[in-house]
Structure formats: C-alpha cells, structure tokens
Amino acid sequence: MEVENPYEVRLEIFEGPMDLLIHLIRKNEVDIFDIPISKITDQYLSYIEMMKSLNINLAGEFFVMAATLMHIKSRMLIPSDESEDEEDPRQEIVRPLIEYMKIKEVSVELLKREILERDVFHRPLYEPDEYSEYQKEPVVEASLFQLIDAFQKIIEEKRISKGISIQIHRWSLNERIEEVLEELKRKERLRFKELFKKDMGLSFIIVTFLAILELINRHKIKAYQRDPDSDIEIYYSR
C-alpha cells in the first residue's frame, strides 16, 4: 500500500479544484488579489479537457468549480454600475483560496515538527486498541490482490529484518492446511500476519500462504479487511 504509482502522485497534486487553481495562479505568477479570471478559466478548462481525453475520471467538484469560474468570468464582462461598493465577483473564489493556502502552508509546517514515531519515540509504543479492533465487525472480504499485497509485505519484512533462509526442509502443503485450520478453530480469528510468525524460512512462508488460499477456496476460512490500510484478519467459518 506504500507503493505509489506515478499517476496517482500526479493526481494527488490536483486532488481537488483548489489545488489546480493554486497551481495555475502560481504558474502564471499572478496576484491572487487580481486574478486574470479569463486566462485562468481557460487554462482550468483545458486541464479538464486534457483529463477527459486521457479518460481520467475527475471528481464532480472540478466541474462545480468550472461552472463557478465561468460564472465569475461572465460577471466580469458586464460593466458594473456606477455604484462602487459592488463586490468584485472574484471574491467568491479568492476568499476560499486564501483560506486554503493558509491551511496548506501550516500543514507543511506541522509536518516539520518532531513527529511521534517518525522522529521521536516513547515506550511502550502506542497501539490503538489492538484488541478492541477485533470487536468491531469486519466490513469487507479481502480480495485476492489484497492477500497478495499482504503476503508480499511479509516477505519484504522478513527479508529486511534477517534475510530469508532457504531451507532444504520441504513443508507439506496438506499438513500446513491442517495446522492453519486447527489454529483457527481454536482461536476463531487471527491476523494474517500471525500465521507467519514462526520463523521457518521462505518455503514455510510460501506454503502457509498457499494453505490460506486453499482454505479460502474451500470456504473453510474467510479473509476480511476493514479498510485498505488495516491488517487482514482471517476468520474460521463453520
């Protein structure tokens, strides 16, 4: 889940219409209090066009903003009455933009602080209610891809921590299936990771993974994940 592909990163820069607007304002080096609305609107729309032609789905908010920009643009074209006190139509986007830029700035600043479990640590480490998590009902069944992801993470962790020993010993898949089933029968549910806890080398890890897949296939166990970032939990299903 930590792996980001370049497209997602690019999208995150313009996660919303505000990000895109700030980007355009900065790129054109214009004064935020005197935005050349027609130029910015055109560029904004052409970005949306580009995304559309790439078949990238944009969130609805992008189109709402497009409509707002076009509305402001049209209001700017109408010569204002003699009354001076009429508000600049651009205020409608300038005010939220400023608010958002302040937040962006300060969120970068907050990230520079000494952050717990990144820069500084205390003991014992905070585990947000390891056990109470079990009480909550699982939401979705984990897909095969999520299982493979979790499996890769385990291999990765073992490799970094001590290197994986390739042992000659061959684990029997059928035996391991029985073991996993037994363990789950006893404990009802386990974290995916816990099934790999014993440090018995690469073939053990692989056989365990295959055993899990086989048991899921036979509907003996179920894999659940509450959300894409949480651990997969394996349940014994009767």
Place this chain on the structure above:
Amino acid sequence: MKRLYDHIPLRFIIEALLFVSHRPLSAEQIGSILPDVDIKDIRLSLKTLFHEYEAMGRSFRLKEVAGGYQFTTRPQFAAYILRMLKKAPTRFSSATMETLAIIAYRQPITRQEIEEIRGVDVGGILRNLLEKDLIRITGRKKVPGRPLLYGTTKRFLEVFNLKDLASLPKLKEIREILGKKGSFKEEDLQKSLFDGDESDKDK
C-alpha cells in the same frame, strides 16, 4: 497512612512514574497518586527533572507535551529505533495533513465545512483520522440536520509535539505566504506529498 516516600527525593518518585507511563503525565495526575504532596512541589520537581535531563544530554529527554510530561527519545536516533521495530515512520499524505490542519485550527467543525475549505470529499480521511485517534467527534452542530462536529484529540497533541492547542503554529497572513518571493514553495508542497521513505528520518 504512613508516608512511604519520607526519605526519597520527590522528584525520583515522579521520575519512576514517568519512566513507566506510556502517556504523558500531568502534575495533577501525579498529584492523585501522591495525595499528600503539594501540587506546587510536584510542578517544581517536574521542572527540575526536565532541566536535569536536558543538561545530561542523553538520548532521551523529558518532554512537555499534551498537557503533561513524557520521556521520549531525541530525533537523531529515529533511524535506529525504526530499524529495531521494523516499522516505517509515521507518514501523512498532504490530503490527510490538510484535513487535520483544518480541524485543528477551526474546531469544532463539521464535515461539510471542511469540504468547503478543501473543495473535495473528506469522508474517507475523517474515518482514517478517527481510527488513528487523531480526531474525535465533539458533538453535533445546532443547525438543521444536526451534523457531527469534529475536533482534535490529546493524541494529536502527542503526535505533533504540542503542549496544548494554543501552541499550534500561528496561521500566516496571506501576504506573508505570497510576500517573500516563492515562499509558498512548490518544493515544500512536493516534499510533503512525496516524502516518504528515508528522507524523513534525518529530521
């Protein structure tokens, strides 16, 4: 009851409590454990301990955070600790960070109000922040629909090394952000977006 700590300096007792506690301890909490000690003496001992550890310059120090005191390691040891724990450092995406900042500065605030500032849906991020115990539901706004209000938690103060909400960095004026040429730097933004792996550690 006989006072057990007659011959032991008060600050050593407090030090022992701090050593074991996994949450920051406030003078009041310590006071509830040592009921016949004047709270002023506890505060004084905490300050003394704080300065003693600063002076010693060890790998950990006594930090004043989230309304209490807590022993934490110094940042230059993060890389080694993470290696031992086999953990990736805590990370926040810019979307998460912005949402959290809006809540921190504008609390109590509704989801809709957050979305007005960010211009995008924040439902998933809120759920994630709730799960990480960085925000909490503080009540309901007294407007039609009675939407939920969100605020930050004590855990938020701990994670961001803040004594209290008043110690949040001041929001800059927009002139200040735009003023110095390029002060609202693209690189900073990029950094917060992409930084990730190792680069955090040398902070």
